[in-house]
Amino acid sequence: MDETVTPLRIPPQMSVYADKHNVFHLLQSMLSSLVIDQPEDPISYLISLLQRSSTDIPRIMLLGPPAVGKHTVAKKLSADLRAVHVTTESLLQDPSELSAQARQYTLREQEVPAELLVRLMQQKLNNLDCFNRGWVLEGIPQTRLQALSLQQAGVIPEHVVMLEAPDDVLLERSQGKLVDPITGDVYHKTFIWPVEDTVAQRLEEARSLPETQRLSELQRHRCEVAGLSSAYQHVLKIINSDQPHADVYQQVLAFVRTRRCARTPRILLLGPPGSGKSHQARLLSEKYKMVDVCCGRLLRSVAADGSALSEKIQPYLDYGRPVPDALVLQVLEERLSRVDCSCRGWILHGFPCDLQQAKSLQESPHQPNRVFLLELTDDDCVERITLRATDPVSGERFHAVTRPAPSFEVQNRLKTRAEDSTDTVTHTLRQYRMNIVGVQSVYPDTLHIDADQDPHSVFEALESRLTAE
Known part of the structure; x- marks a missing residue:
């Protein structure tokens, strides 16, 4: 993070009001219209734009x-x-x-x-x-x-x-296209035939x-x-x-x-380790331009930026201890208040992990308006995690079954993280199953997604529910 640059932040109360009343969408629409039409009198133009309900x-x-x-x-x-x-x-x-x-x-x-x-x-x-x-x-x-x-x-x-x-x-x-000479409507002998006989009788063969x-x-x-x-x-x-x-x-x-007049997306992505949260968050971020907020990655980034807050967080990361909720919420509050999150929306994963964290997030100004839970059995989670390894040279992650290393040279240098061992994963899954019930009680409208399918199918399932009213 560049210490000479102060990220633009929007006060939480203003962000909540703007999202509730669709202010950011309205501003985006007005700015787009100004660029397209380039009126000589922008003020009068914008007044007429507001009067005509431009978002419809x-x-x-x-x-x-x-x-x-x-x-x-x-x-x-x-x-x-x-x-x-x-x-x-x-x-x-x-x-x-x-x-x-x-x-x-x-x-x-x-x-x-x-x-x-x-x-x-x-x-x-x-x-x-x-x-x-x-x-x-x-x-x-x-x-x-x-x-x-x-x-x-x-x-x-x-x-x-x-x-x-x-x-x-x-x-x-x-071949076989027909046209109505009066209306110009296009029909076909096999695929589209007019309902009315009077229309069918006057059809003419279209130029092929x-x-x-x-x-x-x-x-x-x-x-x-x-x-x-x-x-x-x-x-x-x-x-x-x-x-x-x-x-x-x-x-x-x-x-x-x-998709018209959609709310600014504030997505919470839940699921057990190995269910594909990070991958799906990246896909959603790339397509819909929302900000991908991975809690663990964010904490590591703040710990490395040399700020006063980093000095409080770094010792916990050094000793592998969980960062206190108060510090995590402080970091999330700062990140989710920036203008990119306020305008483009965000997708959060890696937090909350238990009932108290979910309640704290829900009491903050940054409440999610879509909550997804990726469902996957413990056996599948263990198989996905324990068989994966990372290439220390390229940083790429491979999987013994679904994405094997491209060569023996890469295979021989792959490293497996300690936290990806079977015992550690099993313990983490047991904690997840104990806590997820409490988290779901805070979000009763959680949408469940079957994660036991190829990533593209999971993404399509997420996307269809994201764009639904």
Whole structure:
């Protein structure tokens, strides 16, 4: 820790009030709008922004490969949310000089440059209808370069939906498409058929691209999908489109409604040693940008910073004794009061470990609003911990079964920590089982997660409950 820099802290009372009344989300939304629109009179602009209840206005991107169903979902979504449906075609049809320039590229069957696309988007989204009603972008952006250009220009979505389906399904869907000449709605002979006979009777075959072009566009999407997902990972939801259209749409609608105006996350992650708390905390922190607060790691960091508090903590760490609750709470109070935790939220693990610690945390200004308990049997915990070892050279941790060392050289230099011995782990688990009942009594709404599955499945289970109301 740099002693010359004083971390910015928000008074606990202010933090609690701000979270209760969604102040940080409001400030973020207002700042984002200022960057996008850059009004000449910021004060009047912000007043009008507050008057229109800006947090209820959707900003959605719907992405995916050709024939995945983007148009049908986007059209219905924009109608249900009363948002503006924006497509590449609608941008090109605008009677402006910029649109005329873009049309010249399409006539030559060339891609519209990212810079010109950004200017078209800014022009469109600055219109009063998009400003007041929000927008649903269909198939924009198509590349990571376009995504980064839009981000730099301040076009920031609140939700990004990536529809996916196997290639063979997409190629089958690309054939047999039908269009309603009156409404422009897209149907299919096999996958989506209109309910009304009058609509079915007037359907016309949609223009079909040559197979080579369909394959080329599909391959292009596959090359870009990783970059697009990375650019929007903190607001992204991937949905399998190879299921009934109604089910796909309901998942999309639930996602864009659930994540809006979410509370600042203050997550408490409980579980026995070896259940994967640290790994899941890191994954959640990386995706949702919340602060990963590991109590043990935090205590070691403070003990090493040379402060007056470090002199009180270091002796306990040197002799392997538990740090008194009063000191731990003092350290947590300081860390959770910083502006990054107040604005982005936090995920705490390694504390509390017993009933008294849970009561003390609950009486503090930093009460969690989500509590997860990773469930794992003692036998599985012992197997996970006792078979793991650390490479002293790289610092990487390996496991004899799930992640063996890559070579004999690395295998021979692996070190096992004393606290990872079977006797020590068994004793720690016995203490955990005795104390967890008391901790749960303080948090009756604890959400239980089965940790006896692969880490990705555990993360998906955590994520689905995190984003639920």
